[in-house]
Amino acid sequence: MSKTLIAAVAGAVVAFGASGANAQLPEDDLQFFVGGDTAVSIFQDYERPPGASVDDVDFSWSFNGGVRYKYAGVSAGYVDFGELHARAPALRDRVEYRGATLSGHGFLPLNEQLMLDAEAGVLFWQQDVDFTDAIGTFDAEADDASFLAGLGAAYQISPDFPLAVTMRYNRYFKVGDDDRTGHDNDIDRVGVGLRFAF
Numbered sequence: 001m002s003k004t005l006i007a008a009v010a011g012a013v014v015a016f017g018a019s020g021a022n023a024q025l026p027e028d029d030l031q032f033f034v035g036g037d038t039a040v041s042i043f044q045d046y047e048r049p050p051g052a053s054v055d056d057v058d059f060s061w062s063f064n065g066g067v068r069y070k071y072a073g074v075s076a077g078y079v080d081f082g083e084l085h086a087r088a089p090a091l092r093d094r095v096e097y098r099g100a101t102l103s104g105h106g107f108l109p110l111n112e113q114l115m116l117d118a119e120a121g122v123l124f125w126q127q128d129v130d131f132t133d134a135i136g137t138f139d140a141e142a143d144d145a146s147f148l149a150g151l152g153a154a155y156q157i158s159p160d161f162p163l164a165v166t167m168r169y170n171r172y173f174k175v176g177d178d179d180r181t182g183h184d185n186d187i188d189r190v191g192v193g194l195r196f197a198f
Helices: 002-017
Strands: 030-043 053-055 057-069 072-088 091-109 114-132 137-158 161-177 183-197
Touching (some): 057 183, 091 161, 091 183
Antiparallel strands (some): 030 057, 030 183, 053 072, 057 072, 091 114, 114 137, 161 183
16 A cells, blocks of 8 residues: 555655756755645554454544755654544444644755655644443553654645645654554655645
């Protein structure tokens, strides 16, 4: 799944930016930005209970802000991944994920309007679990930090106005605590959004 999505992002960037091999950075070397997106979260590695149906894809949203200086930058943000659900005749399992992010970025302009960025950082996550079976109900929560990585592209709609449409893929590694909540999952996230620079 993740290799296919990375290849799709890379292919789109190459297609849009093929004519921009000699492009330069925008006139302002120092640039602040804010943005947000809506996305799909895909929860990996869930151990399916026997006979259960699993809904491991959900709606997600996020916002962030940061600063770019030439080819490098940093950002901080918040992401709500949505929920994972499993259901069987005598079982209900709901797992909710959310957290704050802190990342470093490398930027590569492909032409005057299209820029690629690679991201690596930390997700400070929170996880809530509600589990019910024939024995009883188990509620648990956990919080910790996990590694994240991603690729994205931003296409500035007009050269004269710094609003860009963004497309992004991220992977969040081992989100959750198997000892405390019974769940830890890699999460893939694919989204589109808007970014404003100033």
